[in-house]
Amino acid sequence: MNLTIHRGTQEIGGSCVELRTNNTRLLIDFGIPLVTPQKHSFDIKLLNHKSIEDLRKSKILPDIQGLYKNDQKGIDAILLSHSHLDHYGFLKYVNPDIPIYLSEGAKQLIDVSDIFIPFKAGGLNVTVMHKKRKLTIGDFVITPHLVDHSAFDALAFLIEADGKRVFYSGDFRGHGRKGVLFERMTEHPPEDIDCLIMEGSMLGRSKQRYENENEVQKRIEEILKVSDTITFLFASSQNIDRIVSAYKACRRTHSIFVIDIYTAFILDKLRTVSEHIPQFNWKNVRVKFLASHADAMVKHGYRDLLYTYNRRKIDMFEIDRKKDKILMLARDNSVFPSIIKKLTKPKGATIIYSMWEGYLSETFKKYCAEKGIAIEQVHTSGHAPLDDLQAFAHAIDPTVLIPIHTFHGDRFHDLFENVKTLEDDETFTI
Ligand SMILES: [Zn+2]
Ligand SMILES: [Zn+2]
CATH class of the missing domain: 3.60.15.10 (Ribonuclease Z/Hydroxyacylglutathione hydrolase-like)
Structure with missing residues (x-):
């Protein structure tokens, strides 16, 4: 051979x-x-x-x-x-x-x-x-x-x-x-x-600060426990281990895990592989609608699913009202500042940065510092x-x-x- x-x-x-x-x-x-x-x-x-x-x-x-x-x-x-x-x-x-x-x-x-x-x-x-x-x-x-x-x-x-x-x-x-x-x-x-x-x-x-996924989950939990305003999770929606960690941390701290349509759809599709993967309609999970995601779903013939996800929809008004109980999945992109603008008190919020640190840009760090948003890296490879x-x-x-x-x-x-x-x-x- x-x-x-x-x-x-x-x-x-x-x-x-x-x-x-x-x-x-x-x-x-x-x-x-x-x-x-x-x-x-x-x-x-x-x-x-x-x-x-x-x-x-x-x-x-x-x-x-x-x-x-x-x-x-x-x-x-x-x-x-x-x-x-x-x-x-x-x-x-x-x-x-x-x-x-x-x-x-x-x-x-x-x-x-x-x-x-x-x-x-x-x-x-x-x-x-x-x-x-x-x-x-x-x-x-x-x-x-x-x-x-x-x-x-x-x-x-x-x-x-x-x-x-x-x-x-x-x-x-x-x-x-x-x-x-x-x-x-x-x-x-x-x-x-x-x-x-x-x-x-x-x-x-270099050696990792968090040696395994359990430690990552524990740290997310600790952050949520003491948080008095919104917490964001920057993570790949396809990193299912991390999504499960976030979901479990939310369950244990009675927080609401806010995912987007893209993530809801991923979890929904993986239902055929494992019934243990959290779903949009599970307790503590809500879905934030983004226009670009909704458009993509409609374009590919998934309008019906959007109606289904709509039952668990959460809007920015409700997110702002319940902010001390929210863990919101987000990303460093153009949508993030528009979310921040809609919050009455973004100052004091925390971003749990749960991806490889190489993706974290200086421009974004500066933006967060100006807004009074803390970034904490919680990740395992x-x-x-x-x-x-x-x-x-x-x-x-x-x-x-x-x-x-x-x-x-x-x-x-x-x-x-x-x-x-x-x-x-x-x-x-x-
Ligand atoms: Zn590879
Ligand atoms: Zn790989």
């Missing part, structure tokens, strides 16, 4: 892995990079009005024969580990005859993103994988494993062919709400792994820290460990055993 990592050996984001036998070609993930080939920060606008040929020439799209819309189909299938754009964002360029395999949760989240975010994956040829059920594609036998990650319903893959066994970790951690999956995997690891392709996002990042990566690699004990999804692949040699670092597009025979 041959392995080629087309992108991801030296960077976080844009992961794209190919496994190949004499008869079958399999691709795993096909995401948008976070950095350009020149290692500048990647702007999605670089994709605007560019043809596939242009993007291939400028090396923004990797040069993979038989993958793209304008090529004859040469890839048998694509496996998708999870619904983060750095793993699926380029699928719209793929030949639609190539089937894409993914989890139910990933499918639902990509469908919702296609309605609300400007970047569209668009009409993918998808098949939902059943967890732990083996799937055969040509020479390959694939077993998906559910993993703990900030993307809901994320998968790792055990892939067998030519008498060899490869394990692709995807993005993972052990300190989220599904941390037990990490424990189980390290206690009962897949055996006889010839090659482990493992992420290393956290190498080079979607990725495993070094000691968990080491425990994981040690448990699997592969013949070869290949780093991916890291800016510090070279450090793997000092930190792990049996490491083989590759260059992008280099082919390695397993």
Whole structure:
């Protein structure tokens, strides 16, 4: 079996892995990079009005024969580990005859993103994988494993062919709400792994203040307990672990969790995967309507759902009246100042900043300081820290460990055993 990592050996984001036998070609993930080939920060606008040929020439799209819309189909299938754009964002360029395999949760989240975010994956040829059920594609036998990650319903893959066994970790951690999956995997690891392709996002990042999702929930709870005016939560609506933490903190402090239509729709769609995900009509949850979200729902034929969500609608007047009991999901965008303007006393409010701190801009910090709004960072990463990566690699004990999804692949040699670092597009025979 041959392995080629087309992108991801030296960077976080844009992961794209190919496994190949004499008869079958399999691709795993096909995401948008976070950095350009020149290692500048990647702007999605670089994709605007560019043809596939242009993007291939400028090396923004990797040069993979038989993958793209304008090529004859040469890839048998694509496996998708999870619904983060750095793993699926380029699928719209793929030949639609190539089937894409993914989890139910990933499918639902990509469908919702296609309605609300400007970047569209668009009409993918998808098949939902059943967890732990083996799937055969040509020479390959694939077993998906559910993993703990900030993307809901994320998968790792055990892939067998030519008498060899490869394990692709995807993005993972052990300190989220599904941390037990990490424990189980390290206690009962897949055996006889010839090659482990493992992420290393956290190498080079500093130690986290909040070590796990429970601590995040506890801190949100403490903030709500002492708050005498509105509290905002800046978090990704797709980070379901975080939404659950916020919901639970609200339940325990008798606060109202105000979500928007986009979030209500995400939670609604994921009902098919888990009945434990909070819903818009659960106690303590209310929905704030935003015109742009309502327009997007109507445009995509979800007018009826809007009527349903309307039953739990909360307006700014009620939010202002009950402000000391409100946790409102919001974001650093043009809507936020208009919310602040409608409050009688925004001064003293707190923003719980529950995303990667790199997204927090100086301009926004200044705006908040002027308004007397405090920002407190309460976040835990979607990725495993070094000691968990080491425990994981040690448990699997592969013949070869290949780093991916890291800016510090070279450090793997000092930190792990049996490491083989590759260059992008280099082919390695397993
Ligand atoms: Zn990633
Ligand atoms: Zn991810």
